[in-house]
Amino acid sequence: MIKNVVFDIGNVLVNFRWRALMEDLQLPEKTRKIFEKTVFRSHWWGEYDHGIYEESEILENFRADNKEHLDEFNLVWDNRSRLVEPYAYAVDWISQLKEAGLKVYLLSNYPREVFTLHAACGNFPFLDKVDGKVVSGFVKKIKPNADIYEHLLKEYNLSAGECVFIDDRAENVETARALGMKGIVFADYAQARAELEGMLGG
Numbered sequence: 001m002i003k004n005v006v007f008d009i010g011n012v013l014v015n016f017r018w019r020a021l022m023e024d025l026q027l028p029e030k031t032r033k034i035f036e037k038t039v040f041r042s043h044w045w046g047e048y049d050h051g052i053y054e055e056s057e058i059l060e061n062f063r064a065d066n067k068e069h070l071d072e073f074n075l076v077w078d079n080r081s082r083l084v085e086p087y088a089y090a091v092d093w094i095s096q097l098k099e100a101g102l103k104v105y106l107l108s109n110y111p112r113e114v115f116t117l118h119a120a121c122g123n124f125p126f127l128d129k130v131d132g133k134v135v136s137g138f139v140k141k142i143k144p145n146a147d148i149y150e151h152l153l154k155e156y157n158l159s160a161g162e163c164v165f166i167d168d169r170a171e172n173v174e175t176a177r178a179l180g181m182k183g184i185v186f187a188d189y190a191q192a193r194a195e196l197e198g199m200l201g202g
Contacts, residue, residue, distance in 0.1 A: 002163070003162040004162055005102055006176075008107060012166060014085060015087060021079060024079075025076060027072055039076070044065070046142075048114075049142055051138065081121045086123060091125050091129065094130065098129060105132045105158075106134070107133070108135050110137055114137075115135050131156070132155065134148060139151055143175065149165075149179050149181075160180035160181045165182070166196070167185065182199055
């Protein structure tokens with residue numbers, strides 16, 4: 001019996017809109033493609049999520065990899081509060097699950113400092129509705145490694161068999177399933193909601 005719904009945050013509850021931000025800032029297309037490789041899909045962004053390095057070290061590496069585009073990088077970085085925006089359905093979805101008697105948790109890869117900034121900016125309007133959260137940058141563990149899932153289960157005394165995990169990345173859902181959770185690979189709200197309702201028996 002499912003008692004707990006565990007959500008990823010980025011691209012499930014909020015839109016990780018790094019492409020749109022660069023477009024908003026009118027960066028040249030060539031520069032956007034460079035930043036896709038050297039910033040947002042880089043090894044260093046993964047390390048930023050992981051929380052092992054200090055933010056200053058991460059920034060040093062971002063800037064070293066973008067010496068020819070420092071002004072543009074700094075412009076993007078100065079606007080990092082706009083990197084995400086909540087999906088319109090997020091609060092209602094969580095509220096409805098809570099009203100149905102389920103517990104709701106968050107399990108997300110997210111840089112510590114950026115998570116703190118986005119929370120302060122109001123980008124997570126659902127934060128006060130959840131029963132708990134584990135964020136990679138704070139615990140220095142990262143999906144899809146099993147230890148961050150185990151941290152969530154231990155921290156909140158959850159049974160894996162009573163949890164369903166929703167994430168947009170298949171490899172993250174595979175780890176959850178390997179640990180005994182049910183899993184949903186998020187493609188869009190309608191699909192994920194329908195799968196979840198099926199698991200919950202309508």
